[in-house]
Amino acid sequence: GQNIDQPTEMTATEGAIVQINCTYQTSGFNGLFWYQQHAGEAPTFLSYNVLDGLEEKGRFSSFLSRSKGYSYLLLKELQMKDSASYLCAVSFAGNTPLVFGKGTRLSVIA
């Protein structure tokens, strides 16, 4: 199978830092994407990792460890507008469609 696991829900305080983890089965791994989805809207692309290490984009960073089958999305200086679901998606062998995790619903509170 191609199970992708991430926590169902998380809550964090405005201005804080939050880390959302994602684990996946490593066989055939090609790359990992993070998407953001606000309630009632479409998922939008945040980041892509294919090599080990940290990719930074402003307040958002994404980390990958290929050998461990592990990624995380790091959100800094949280804002209320960051309340959304965050979807981890993996590209497996060949040019096959992305497989999505069920998403982590993040609530940012004052």
Add this chain to the structure above:
Amino acid sequence: DAGVIQSPRHEVTEMGQEVTLRCKPISGHDYLFWYRQTMMRGLELLIYFNNNVPIDDSGMPEDRFSAKMPNASFSTLKIQPSEPRDSAVYFCASRSRGSYNSPLHFGNGTRLTVT
């Protein structure tokens, strides 16, 4: 760039009725995907096309579901007859051929309610 366009945004229908969802991908994108999203199962791939040809429809739940892509700028997903368990948000997405790291671009989805 208008993005991926789906219609209708909302559809409410009675069990047994036929439902047709429509999608216009981003111009120049070679791949088109239909996903279904529910709270319980998340985003599930139903079918995808490459250059208008269906490549993998193993995610289509049953024969009640069918999808077509008659040309590069239009695709439909049809459910006939519809059932209450089909209630979900249906997303269409497209991406360019590029490499496998080309991100998906999603439409705004169709929220289907079958009563």
